[in-house]
Amino acid sequence: MNARTHADKLAYFFIAFAVYLLIRAFSVYLTAPLVNVLLYVAIAISLLSSNVPRVMDIPLHYAYPVRCVEFFTFGIALVCFVALCIRHILA
Numbered sequence: 001m002n003a004r005t006h007a008d009k010l011a012y013f014f015i016a017f018a019v020y021l022l023i024r025a026f027s028v029y030l031t032a033p034l035v036n037v038l039l040y041v042a043i044a045i046s047l048l049s050s051n052v053p054r055v056m057d058i059p060l061h062y063a064y065p066v067r068c069v070e071f072f073t074f075g076i077a078l079v080c081f082v083a084l085c086i087r088h089i090l091a
Contacts, residue, residue, distance in 0.1 A: 011051040018047035035087070039080035046073040 025040035049070040052058075058066065 008055055011054040014047045014051045015055070018044040018051070021047075035080050035083050039077055039084065042073045042077035042080060046070050046077060049073065 021040045021044040025037045025044065029037045049066050053063065053066060
């Protein structure tokens with residue numbers, strides 16, 4: 001096996017993990033705090049936008065917007081994580 005195959009397998013794993021996070025977020029959105037759901041969704045979208053272009057060919061004019069979505073959702077995930085940490089420390 002070559003290195004490209006291992007990279008593809010890792011990308012497919014992250015895509016599957018992102019789908020799992022989306023399913024988990026939408027199944028617990030009524031019972032879990034909103035910050036948890038937003039964290040799950042932001043992580044999932046960030047993982048999808050960073051790994052789907054690795055296994056699929058996307059047109060070049062979509063590359064920059066997908067990268068912007070990846071960075072934006074990663075930032076949202078960081079903010080949610082910090083909010084959860086602060087809530088845990090203060091509670």
